[in-house]
Amino acid sequence: MEPPEPGTWSPLGELELRGAGGEPVDLRRCLASHGVAMLPPNQIDEQGLRLTTTLALGEGRARTVSLIGGAGRAELWLAGGPLGEDEAGRLRSGVRHMLALDQDLSAFYRLAARDPQLSWCCAGAGRMLRSASVFEDVVKTICTTNCSWSATVRMVSALVGELGAPDGLGRHAFPEAEGLAGAGEDFYRGVARAGYRGAYLRAISRAVVAGELDLEGLADPSLDDDGVRDRLLALPGVGPYAAAHIMQTSLGRCRHPVLDSWTRPTYARLCGHRATDRGILRRFRRYRDFQGLAFWLFLTRDWVEE
């Protein structure tokens, strides 16, 4: 393996790009699966086949890794000096988690194969890039609500750059809940310019730190969708859109389509006619537990060249 570029990179091994059911994984599609995937600390290269991100290792430390896609597999590289095997393993499993390689999409592909408009997905589309934690995805999703994309980038960049653990090479991980809970109102107002969202982010972070809120527990597969949705809706700043988005991206629960100010008109444009919410739900009903995923892929097919 060749290092990605001059500098101190060392190999962290290879990942086989296969899902839990043995289905193929299209890395380019995964890295371009949704907008939140492109926010800091993630960085995706121009060709869309390389993900560089910085992961927290606890105690204020962090390391940057780079994943470079090949055919059916990907190389993982570590930036900076050597690392103990224990922590190297944590970085590897962190990246596997982000790629959602533990998810089984083979049942979705069996359904998509019978749908001429979505059969292209069977080559490996549909895996949503996750953040390193549910907490991170919740915070980022709240930062997408009711504002322009540039505002989302500004808010998340401030959280990462000002509160995240440094890797020693100028990059930062996404901050732990302690970091967000410890930042003052002046930070949220004056630096992040998060507006009314600042109070939501502080409240959620404080509840996590206090042990009153277990966001990572939402990944428990034994919970049912409605239970997860109710717990997300109970969070300040999380409404129907945010809950559905978090479930679809971070939790692999993609039964319910995300209907919002972008998806509705985009669907109508692609269909060439007006569409009601009921009509959308009817079109994708056949996808059972994957209705939201099928809808999302229908909308984002042209995000990646085929």
Place this chain on the structure above:
DNA sequence: CGTCCAGGTCTAC
């Protein structure tokens, strides 16, 4: 310069 709105959400009827 005022108004609108961007991948909404909360509160008060």
Place this chain on the structure above:
DNA sequence: GGTAGACCTGGACGC
């Protein structure tokens, strides 16, 4: 339970 209004912010528009 369903529906107005307010809400931080800042970029895009019309006047």
